[in-house]
Amino acid sequence: MSEYQYYEFLAVDRPLDAGEQAEVRTLSTRARISATSFTNEYEWGDFKGDPGRMMERYYDAHLYLANWGTHRIMFRLPGTLLDPDIARQYRVGELVSSWTAGDHVILEFTSEDESGEWDEHLEVPLSAVVGIRAELAAGDLRSLYLAWLSAYGSWERDEEAFGYEAEDVLEPPVPAGLGTLTAPQRALADFLRLDSDLLAVAADGCAELRAVQDDPGELAAWVVGLDGEEKDRLLLRVVRDQAAQVRAEMLRRFRGVGKGRPRRTVAELLDGAAERRQGA
Structure with missing residues (x-):
C-alpha cells in the first residue's frame, strides 16, 4: 500500500497577509493556499513544515491523517479564552497535549491505530470539527474530556499503550452534557476513534447541559456569596483584559462542571465499557 498523508490548516481569527502566505508557500509548492487555509495531500514524499510551529505562528486549527493510522487535530485559542491550567488537567502523554505560545x-489531540485498516473514502474535513474551537472559547470543555477519554480508550486496541x-x-x-454532543463534538469523537460504549459509560449519570439562559436571580445570589478577596482577584483579572476567561470560568463553576459525582478511575471506565459491550 502506498503512503497517503493529508494536511489541512485554517486561520480563523486573522487571515494571513501576502507576506505570510509567501512564507508558508516555501514549505510546499503544491499546497492549495489562501489567506485562510492551507491544504495538501501526499502520496509520496513528506511535508517539510512543522505543524506545531505553523499553529504557533499562522493558524488556529489543523487536521492531519495518514493511512498508517494517525489522526491528529490541533486548535489554537487566546489564553484569555482558555486557561492553560484547565487544559493541563486533560493531558494524556503524547495523545492529548497542550502548550502556550505567546x-x-x-491543544493537540492524537489517535493512533496500527491495525492496518484504512478507509480510502474517509472524508473528515476540518470544517466538520473547527466549531470545537468556538465551543472551547465559550467555556464548553466537552471536547477536552472526549480527547482524554479517547486516549485511554486506545488501551483497548493496544495493550501496551499504557x-x-x-x-x-x-x-x-x-x-x-456528555450524553448530548454537538455535531462538531460528534465528529471529533469519531475522528479520535472514541468507542461508543466507553462514551456511554462516561456519560452515564453525567449532569445534563443547562439551558444557555441561566436564571438571573440564582446567578446574582451565587455571585453575592463569593468570597470578597476572590471577587477582588477576579475583578483585577478583568481589568487586565481577561474578562472573557473570567466569565467562562465563573459560569463553569456556577453550572457545577465536574461536581456532584465521584471521579472514576480509568480502569472503572474501561471495565464499565467492556461490561456494557458484553451485555448488548
Whole structure:
C-alpha cells in the first residue's frame, strides 16, 4: 500500500497577509493556499513544515491523517479564552497535549491505530470539527474530556499503550452534557476513534447541559456569596483584559462542571465499557 498523508490548516481569527502566505508557500509548492487555509495531500514524499510551529505562528486549527493510522487535530485559542491550567488537567502523554505560545494556548489531540485498516473514502474535513474551537472559547470543555477519554480508550486496541499504573488514574472534571454532543463534538469523537460504549459509560449519570439562559436571580445570589478577596482577584483579572476567561470560568463553576459525582478511575471506565459491550 502506498503512503497517503493529508494536511489541512485554517486561520480563523486573522487571515494571513501576502507576506505570510509567501512564507508558508516555501514549505510546499503544491499546497492549495489562501489567506485562510492551507491544504495538501501526499502520496509520496513528506511535508517539510512543522505543524506545531505553523499553529504557533499562522493558524488556529489543523487536521492531519495518514493511512498508517494517525489522526491528529490541533486548535489554537487566546489564553484569555482558555486557561492553560484547565487544559493541563486533560493531558494524556503524547495523545492529548497542550502548550502556550505567546498569548495563545495550543491543544493537540492524537489517535493512533496500527491495525492496518484504512478507509480510502474517509472524508473528515476540518470544517466538520473547527466549531470545537468556538465551543472551547465559550467555556464548553466537552471536547477536552472526549480527547482524554479517547486516549485511554486506545488501551483497548493496544495493550501496551499504557502501564498498569494508568488503571488508577482519575478522570479530570466531567463537563455536563456528555450524553448530548454537538455535531462538531460528534465528529471529533469519531475522528479520535472514541468507542461508543466507553462514551456511554462516561456519560452515564453525567449532569445534563443547562439551558444557555441561566436564571438571573440564582446567578446574582451565587455571585453575592463569593468570597470578597476572590471577587477582588477576579475583578483585577478583568481589568487586565481577561474578562472573557473570567466569565467562562465563573459560569463553569456556577453550572457545577465536574461536581456532584465521584471521579472514576480509568480502569472503572474501561471495565464499565467492556461490561456494557458484553451485555448488548
